[in-house]
Each structure stands twice: as C-alpha cells, then as structure tokens.
Amino acid sequence: MNVRNIKLEISYDGTNFHGFQIQPDQRTIQGELQKAIGMIIKQQIKITASGRTDTGVHARKQVCNFHTESRIPVEKWVDALNSLLPEDIVVKSATEMPFEFHSRFDVKKKIYRYSIYNDRVVDVFRRNYTWHYPYSLDIETMKKASQLFIGEHDFTSFSSAKSEIENRTRTIYEAEIGKIGNEIYFQISGNGFLYNMVRIIMGTLVEVGSGKMSLEDIRSLFREKNRSMAGITAPAKGLTLWDVEY
C-alpha cells in the first residue's frame, strides 16, 4: 500500500477547547480533528502537530500531519474536513508531503502573538482574544525590554516551575511590540518555546510597562533562573500561535 503524508494548516478559536492535546471526556482540537479525519477514511488515526497549545490559546496557523493509505486527492481534504469540523476549527490548506516530514521535529521557527486590550472598558468583540488590562502602560520601555529576550538564553525564569524539561535554552529571533488602536501586541519568534514561556514573558513585560520592574530586573532574571521572580503568567486567551515555519 502506498502511504501518504498529509500536512494540514489549521486555524482555531481556542475559547471552547481544553487545549490541543486529546484527553478523555474533554473537547480538544486533536480530538475533533481525529474524529473528522476518521469519518472520512473510516479508520482511526493519530495526528501530530507542531506543538500543543493550552486551554484557551488560539491558533491563526497551526500545522499538523498524519499518514494515511487513503487515496482521496489532497485538494479534496479542505472542504471534506471543514464540512465535518465544528465551526471553531478551520482547515486552511492540505498538502501532500514527503513520507519523512514531521510537523513537530521539522519546525524551524514558531511565531506567537500576544494581544492586550488596553482601555478602561473591555472591547466585547475582542474579549476572548485579548487580555483586558485597564491601566496605563509605558510602551516605549516595554519595547526596550522586549529586545532583551532576543538571542540564545536560558529561559528557566520564564517557564513554568512545574516543567521537567532539562535543557531550557532557546533562541529568540525577533520580538516586537506595537499598538493598533487600543490593542498592544507582542509578537515573538524563536526556534522553540518552553511551557508558558510567551505568557510569562508577556506578564513580565507588563510589569515593566507599569513601572514595577526595570530592564535591569530582566537582565538579572536571566542570571537568577528563578520563575518566582518573573511576572505573572498572562491569561491564555490573549495568546495566538501565529505561524510555524519549516
């Protein structure tokens, strides 16, 4: 049999999911996707993704792949899956890849965007996609602070203390802070991210923007390797997996 490797680019609104990874009795993105694929090929399969996303975290572009003996032409997968998937997951494209392509191991770069709604009253249309932060923030200082994360660093201070991963060194390629209307966005790209890393960096940048932490405090966080000295873990709903590059 000829086994094909199908890559899917998907997008989802994480609001009503218990994260990406399949779990018994929970609504998950992986669970819904595997169910829809299973209905098409009449067979249970397991998909791989570029990485998990947590409960409430969104994806503008997430990449998955799966192997199948199905002969369904690759251009049919998008409409077939979208007709079966719930409305908060959308398949944007399907491509046949070489057998060896792996959506997690082959990642070259991941891009996340975190959005803050910075006005007194929440924007009802952005309530599930932004962290409502009603106090003033010094964006210029936050921009300076964001640059300290670029390069190769040990991110122990900026990852969940529960994480058991040993190598906490990651390389950040770009970090940008900007403002559109009342929304402040923080976009960061790197070769990989530890658990909660973007949300803890965001929480720390907000401490800087509100004057509670200084640039020097961030520099010492890289030396101290102590999660408890960094800012809070910013709420999941403001985070979106923006893009994945191979």
Added chain:
Amino acid sequence: MNVRNIKLEISYDGTNFHGFQIQPDQRTIQGELQKAIGMIIKQQIKITASGRTDTGVHARKQVCNFHTESRIPVEKWVDALNSLLPEDIVVKSATEMPFEFHSRFDVKKKIYRYSIYNDRVVDVFRRNYTWHYPYSLDIETMKKASQLFIGEHDFTSFSSAKSEIENRTRTIYEAEIGKIGNEIYFQISGNGFLYNMVRIIMGTLVEVGSGKMSLEDIRSLFREKNRSMAGITAPAKGLTLWDVEY
C-alpha cells in the same frame, strides 16, 4: 423626588442573544440590561433604545436611556453594570441627560456596518461577525451601486415584505464600500432604517458584485417597490449597529 435620565452607550456581541427586545424565556439584551439595572436600584425599570436589533446582530455602539430616582453618581454606573452584566454586553459610558432626552425619538443619524469575509475558507476568528462569501465579487461595481442608495427614496423593495409600516421613505446620507484584507465592509448612514433594510441592500449589492444584477436593476427596484425582486436578506451575523448620533 428628583427623577434622573441616564443615557448608556453599550456594545454587545449579538451571537448568543435573541435580539435586543425583551421576550419571555429568551435571552435578550434588553432583558439582561434591565435585570442588571434592577439589581442596582432594587426596582424594575424599562429602558428605551435607539432601536431594536435582530437575533445575531451586533452593536459597536447602541444608545439606551432610562429614568430613575436613584442617587447613584452617574460615573459609578459603568463599573457597577459591567460587574453584573454577562460578558457579551459591555457598558461603555453613562451620562446624565435632560429629562426629555429620548434615545429613539431624538436620533439624528444611525450608522450600520455590514462585513463580508470574501475568501475560500472562513476566518475562524471572524465567523460570528462576517458573512462568509467564498465567490469573487466585483468591488468597483458594488461601489457604484452603493451610491444609488444615497438620498431620499422609498425603500419598499429593500424592506421585509412583512413590515406593516406605511411610510417607507428614508434618507440615506452616506454609503461606502471598502476592503481590508479579505474583508469587504459596507457602511451606511441614514435618518432611519426599515426592518431588514441594511441586510437586503447588502444582499442586493452582492448580486451586483457577482454579476447577477445590474445598476439599472437597482434603479428599477426603486420604481417597482417589490421586495421579491431584490437580493436575499444577508445573514444577521455580518451586521453591526456602528454608531448613533443625536
């Protein structure tokens, strides 16, 4: 007793409401607002709005008012109500007005915006706020057609056939079509709108954009006064009450 007239500017995501107007056993914007106000002043009151919105229609800015003997300072109303309201209704401002102010009768201008998501695959984050229309549209012709609605016209062809209202003449001040990314928006302002009017105009403009109707067809619709010759009623979720001016 000193009776005060409080004007509220509110914003709501219409997705999970059965429209603005209170109805028994249905979740409505008026119902939720009156409940929250009632909890604060310990008294049942009735609010008036600039007009109703249908099931699924949103408001970026809707204006309401109510009379109360409560002495709560006007600047406290925003936070007090937002702490009690569900997350899909937000009070943006509260102002004390002269006793005579009436949020419906005193309207000078209403502005609506209709949004179409015009790409093959839906945008998951805009699914509740846009009409997903996957076929190509000729925007330049739609722009020309939109200009035919400006001025004073009998809008019988562009209002629900069920409407029992006698005077169907309304004045449109501005009509604009634009495109941002994959989104086509149609913004229209006037002194008043008939039932389903913006949605039927939108449905008709899409007929024009897809080549099924001509500019001349629109001109004859104004003469014929026949709803069945116009385009479909575009889906409610693409419509947003954008602004109300007094």
